[in-house]
Amino acid sequence: WSGRLQIRAALDGQVRNAGVSRYQGLSNQHLNLRDSGCPDRGLLHLLVETSQSRLQVAQSARLTLSRRGEPLHAEPTAMAEPGCCAALYEVDVAEGVALCVEKVLALFTSRDTAISECALESRKAATEAPDFATLADSHGRIWSHLWQRFDLQLGHPGREPDNRNERILHLHLFHVLQTASPNTMDLDVGIPARGLHGEAYRGHIFWDELFVFPMLNLRVPEITASLLRYRYRRLGEARRAARAAGFRGAMYPWQSASNGREESQRLHLNPQSGRWIEDHSRLQRHVSSAIAYNVWQYYEVTRDLEFLSFYGAEMILEIARFWADAATYNEHRRRYDILGVMGPDEYHDAYPEADAAGLNNNAYTNVLAAWVLCRALALPSLLPVERYRELRQSLSLEPEELDRWDTISRTMFLPFHDQGILSQFEGYERLSEFDWEGYRARYGDIQRLDRLLEAEGDSPNRYKASKQADVLMLFYLFSAEELEELFARLGYAFPPETIPRNIEYYLQRTSHGSTLSRVVHAWVVSRSDRDRSWELFTRSLDSDVTDIQGGTTKEGIHMGAMGGTLDLVQRCYTGVVTRGDTLWFNPALPAGLSRLSLNLRYRGHSLGVWVTPDTLRLSAAPGGAPAIRLGVAGQVHEVAGGETREFRLHRRRRATPP
């Protein structure tokens, strides 16, 4: 065909947030046009301002037409369209001769650093940008660098290589790195629960970062530091929230956004019943402990004392202070309670017949609170003396308060039932067993049991049925030794052999209504049941790629599950634990894996890790950083840059580092 071709190029300032169908009835137009020019010196321009936050976003686009590598000069006609900058190009095309159309766009916001004014910068960048091929080259190079730093490779036993698992892990890696990378290190951003991929939760930040940080920590820890500063900048708002709720210290919100205030909804819709239900998820106070945990993990990997001094310590101290103030003394049992909260399991937000929301002594919450208090008490021995003195003065920390923290960290109450089963919360044992078989038979998919029960006029609050890991989160976050230490400090016997019983108990009572759940379960059974771990792991891999929840993926991928599956390979199946200035390894490949290799970064060293069922090989790249301590099978080895160590693995070995 030969003839005249019309090409319409536009910048659209009328974009609406219309990606989540059940949000359609709510306000979804957030942009006001401030300026547009179409076309002006070969560029299209658009400057919009967000309606509430007054954030400016400028775009400039350069359209280039060419034929056989020769530029084609076509004078565009401006097209009048409301809130939109559009231009029409008309070109004669001839059969068999390709026409090449390149649209190169530059975007700046008023929050970018090193700018004069965002519209000016976008014009300059669009004008000066090289052609598509050059841009694609540099894009590819940056991705190849990320890939080298983050890659992991799997081998499968006894069959031809099936790369499906590896490909899904790479997809997960792609989404994690789209959301947080060296490119975001200089921005005031966190890890939204749905990445930058979809509009569900409106970009809000939950505790999900807990599942993403460990993977980043051991690859490019500077990314984690930057994400933690996002939380640090919102410490003031967390203090304000604690104050408003009548507490001292810092209480981070369950859903966090722009300025760090609580953004959780108070009502949510059950599409099953069409009813609006009260939403108490903000009672998940454990999010603050997750932040303290993330700070600590980052510190363990990097020993970045400057970060701890200027940002981390203050967060830990203020979160500890919150827990100490939120805990109430129970005269009867001479222990401290934490009352009226929710654990990670969102099926339970109240006692069956209660008027008010909230549960007492959620085991996960209480253990984490005690752990945070221990970390806060350890800070004086870690921080430079003058920095700790500054913090003590700025926060008005008195010796009596620290004594109280110490007491609570030793006498927090933990509920148990059935001889050694840690109760999800106090009174859990009085709930009814749930008819899993019956409901599965009736509904098939019962992941969102809460919605099914509510539609029936019932409530999961009545049953021993969890949406996701709650007690079992403890075995995900802590090694058996760490838990033993914590429980011993609290005066509870908790021998390691109790752990498998607890795991079995809750595994049987979980619907996996959260994508995070299978990740945690695959993790906690990795040592006791290699087949089940593999099955849960591969099922976790399916979360988004097959839209396991039937419709939530198009609203945005699940960042926690994606980070978590990567971390399962990186830390769980290698048995990596960072503790006591040592990087411990204790590999346990699941049934479906015959080989695993990846690169870690630890205290200035790049470490190649290569695992088979029999062998662990660790190889430190040449470099000038001080030697590191690597622990294998209870032994610590000093390893310097350029050295390689190989270890025979035995069937029976210590479960975790001493």
Place this chain on the structure above:
Amino acid sequence: WSGRLQIRAALDGQVRNAGVSRYQGLSNQHLNLRDSGCPDRGLLHLLVETSQSRLQVAQSARLTLSRRGEPLHAEPTAMAEPGCCAALYEVDVAEGVALCVEKVLALFTSRDTAISECALESRKAATEAPDFATLADSHGRIWSHLWQRFDLQLGHPGREPDNRNERILHLHLFHVLQTASPNTMDLDVGIPARGLHGEAYRGHIFWDELFVFPMLNLRVPEITASLLRYRYRRLGEARRAARAAGFRGAMYPWQSASNGREESQRLHLNPQSGRWIEDHSRLQRHVSSAIAYNVWQYYEVTRDLEFLSFYGAEMILEIARFWADAATYNEHRRRYDILGVMGPDEYHDAYPEADAAGLNNNAYTNVLAAWVLCRALALPSLLPVERYRELRQSLSLEPEELDRWDTISRTMFLPFHDQGILSQFEGYERLSEFDWEGYRARYGDIQRLDRLLEAEGDSPNRYKASKQADVLMLFYLFSAEELEELFARLGYAFPPETIPRNIEYYLQRTSHGSTLSRVVHAWVVSRSDRDRSWELFTRSLDSDVTDIQGGTTKEGIHMGAMGGTLDLVQRCYTGVVTRGDTLWFNPALPAGLSRLSLNLRYRGHSLGVWVTPDTLRLSAAPGGAPAIRLGVAGQVHEVAGGETREFRLHRRRRATPP
């Protein structure tokens, strides 16, 4: 007196930049009103937007009236004033009863992190802020923390304590910390030449930070890291500038502002003659080397490999690349030249009879360029292998280019005259001697000789007369050993005994037209002439406190001179040098000092330093950081947290560390 009192409270959106009288004829109103409310729920509000950069600034003020500690409720009347938000309060006052008026103001900008919208945040903050006494308390506490970290104390010999010098140093410290402190670490800001104090140079950033960073490095190095990131963010613009000038690599501007483009004026006014003169100061390309030097100094003090990896190395490599490309091969002498630049001395911008601006082979510029090339060549042995590989690929660094850098770093030309005097630039020796006596007799103050000569139709370009240290900057930045190494690599003999001759030569030919000049001279004579060093040092202290230049202080204090005087005490008189993983000390108190004590921070340690003419005491505060290496009189001592070492000082000692 008793009666009715009117109190007018306002937020003024009509503020002009009118602090520098010779800028009065230029545009000086930069704010557009976007919103104001007066009063609204007890607050005054003002939201303005800067006219060019569209930066929003929101203020909210809370006015509280009280009598005898009891709040007084007075309903204000709004006052209509253009671009201003004002309210009138009327109160009855009675003789002998104090009325207390508190105005508490909160200011946010659209560039602040962790905000929803700046006007909203300022309202919230002004509403919730505590009373004046509480605010003043916390303000005082923060300052006392800064004071503890930065304090230095002087003792004077043989007389009653005269605290004048100490008080001026504290004033300098105050201004440095007003400009850069932990409060600015999260902002995209640099060190403006006049601090945040006055409007001269319109807040632009010069090389002056070179005189401020060393002091910050050894107290709170995280501040320096943040200020260096300001430069890193503008690396793209420095690359653009190099490209525009026909060079590869990065060419930082002499005057930098918002987006990092060159902001230097092309004409300036000589108030002496009333004429507008061409301004070639942008030819001071050495500013890029100063940035590389600052990166290196920061790294030497902290060994912050992550900073070097992600920010510092790329700057050093791109600046090295610029110098290698700017250097041209001189067939005749088989060495590399750098042509057409200006050195630090601003009296010389061209050869006397030349048509074009620029001088050839400015010694300072050439030595620094060779030094930058050496630092760039050292990076592969310092950086993590994968990071260096990434940089090599991203920057397309080929082995041939590195070979060329190596060659140039060994064959850069340096001009000499009069047997061992390093010429300020090639051909300097052909200039006429200046009639210092005659001009001093005629004008008294000849600091700004350039203006006097221009008014006479003459030019300093004709004379061996410098405004400020140029060649001597080398002895300020480098130890004798470092210089010897650099010169040896370049194939020039430069025995240490030549240094005093060079110093004497240029000291006699300098008018001190820059406040930086005396700082440098006090430094370079500190070992050879303790009386003169003291005299120059105390004269430097006067720069702003007595407005030594007759009128420039009210346009803004001189940040470089302030930082430099502090650094004279901190590094020069203690002989502190950071080199080769060792912190060297070699105290040499000037004539006017009998004692010196201060606290340094080095690689995670807090180090008390106490110096008398006979004794050096070093005391590391308890802490867990790895032991550090302290060098005294050629010996290196490993010192751990909690240890104190004392050294007897001898009259004759090594001039500088080996």
